[in-house]
Amino acid sequence: MWSCYTAASMGSSARAASDTVVVGGGVIGLLCALRLAQAGARVTLVERTRPGAQASSAAAGILGPQFENEAPGPLLEFGLRSRALHAALEEELNAQELSGSYWRCGALIVGNDENDLRARAQWMRTRGLAAEFIDGDAVHTLEPTLAPVRSGLFLRDEAQLDPIAAIAALTVAAERAGVRFRIDNVQRITADQHARTVVAENNVFGCDTIVITAGSWSSLLPGLELPQNAVTPIRGQMLAAQLPSGQLHHIVGGAGGYLVPRKSGRVLVGSTMERVGFDPRTTPEAAHLLQTIAATLAPNLGTTLRGPSTEHWAGLRPSTPDGLPLIGAAPEGPGVWFASGHLRNGWLLGPATAEAITQLVLGHVPALDLSAFDPARLAIRSSLC
Numbered sequence: 001m002w003s004c005y006t007a008a009s010m011g012s013s014a015r016a017a018s019d020t021v022v023v024g025g026g027v028i029g030l031l032c033a034l035r036l037a038q039a040g041a042r043v044t045l046v047e048r049t050r051p052g053a054q055a056s057s058a059a060a061g062i063l064g065p066q067f068e069n070e071a072p073g074p075l076l077e078f079g080l081r082s083r084a085l086h087a088a089l090e091e092e093l094n095a096q097e098l099s100g101s102y103w104r105c106g107a108l109i110v111g112n113d114e115n116d117l118r119a120r121a122q123w124m125r126t127r128g129l130a131a132e133f134i135d136g137d138a139v140h141t142l143e144p145t146l147a148p149v150r151s152g153l154f155l156r157d158e159a160q161l162d163p164i165a166a167i168a169a170l171t172v173a174a175e176r177a178g179v180r181f182r183i184d185n186v187q188r189i190t191a192d193q194h195a196r197t198v199v200a201e202n203n204v205f206g207c208d209t210i211v212i213t214a215g216s217w218s219s220l221l222p223g224l225e226l227p228q229n230a231v232t233p234i235r236g237q238m239l240a241a242q243l244p245s246g247q248l249h250h251i252v253g254g255a256g257g258y259l260v261p262r263k264s265g266r267v268l269v270g271s272t273m274e275r276v277g278f279d280p281r282t283t284p285e286a287a288h289l290l291q292t293i294a295a296t297l298a299p300n301l302g303t304t305l306r307g308p309s310t311e312h313w314a315g316l317r318p319s320t321p322d323g324l325p326l327i328g329a330a331p332e333g334p335g336v337w338f339a340s341g342h343l344r345n346g347w348l349l350g351p352a353t354a355e356a357i358t359q360l361v362l363g364h365v366p367a368l369d370l371s372a373f374d375p376a377r378l379a380i381r382s383s384l385c
């Protein structure tokens, strides 16, 4: 049972097909829509401005499960699965003459706390992952323009992509797979045992399946039963500047931030974690902080970033109270699914999230244990309060 009709055509016979509606066109919505369409669903993606308008375009594009996780756990396992899926996704895009500028560049965490880096190397190797503790000379050999450090952790399997390129590629791939895009502002979800409806400003979409991928706005949608603070924004600010190409080769973490070099020589510096509600503005204080991080890690870059051509932007990461994403059935009952709250790792976790949502929607057993990400954990907590 499905229907999709514009407000203008309501009551008339003009209808278009859709049995799945994806709400929100960031990386998570685009990937879920793509995979569901490839699995045979008729998918409509409803995005209120343009695909990638929010956090997804602001991201650095690090695909770093080892870089991001300080201990083993479900997020690491999910991230490792997703990092592997990214390589396959890029091949799939390349076969269509598209690209997300995926690059298995490797990552380097530098610092002076040798014990911490040794301990991280140890648990990663125990897990069977590539992780090499190296001394300051070896760091210098890998990255000669970095400031001297005593030690580093080299993670050769970490990767990156360019979020802007990847959004463009995924949008085209989703269109080619049959996803229909609608620019509209979703205002309400209604769902019960018998019917599901997405009410937007200019359209009402009747459907079998709804997937909520609205980033930081996911738990604000009227009609949903999760508490409004199930997903809240955390602002991140970034700087970028152009260096002569070939100066930096790896993602570099340290000094409270990170550097991400593109093949073109552009280098991104990130990032802040600020609880400021839905305020998307950049601030001079953050620019100063990020310049200091860059100067500590790579003095040349610090100097370049004080120049006039430095780019500065901000985005709102979707966060959850326990820092884990929401992936699974929404509390409202059958046919409504959540894929949100990916905080600092939405790009990394996108392919595994889309894989999991597609398996759940099709009624298959997911490839990985998703219990840590079950949205019900937040609904239960709210009802106990």
Ligand SMILES: Cc1cc2nc3c(=O)[nH]c(=O)nc-3n(C[C@H](O)[C@H](O)[C@H](O)COP(=O)(O)OP(=O)(O)OC[C@H]3O[C@@H](n4cnc5c(N)ncnc54)[C@H](O)[C@@H]3O)c2cc1C
Pocket (backbone or CB within 6 Å): 023, 024, 025, 026, 027, 028, 029, 046, 047, 048, 049, 050, 051, 052, 053, 054, 055, 056, 057, 058, 059, 060, 061, 062, 063, 184, 185, 186, 187, 213, 214, 215, 216, 217, 218, 221, 235, 236, 237, 238, 270, 271, 314, 315, 316, 317, 318, 339, 340, 341, 342, 343, 344, 345, 346, 347, 348, 349
């Ligand atoms: C500065 C910064 C750096 C980051 N770096 C990385 C990184 O290196 N690696 C990584 O993996 N992740 C990174 N992230 C995190 C990553 O960007 C996010 O986790 C990811 O983009 C979340 O994707 P999303 O699709 O859930 O949300 P979004 O990209 O925010 O998309 C949600 C979409 O829903 C739409 N929407 C909302 N409400 C409605 C409505 N009512 N009707 C219709 N549409 C609606 C919005 O317009 C938006 O387009 C970074 C984030 C920031 C801010």
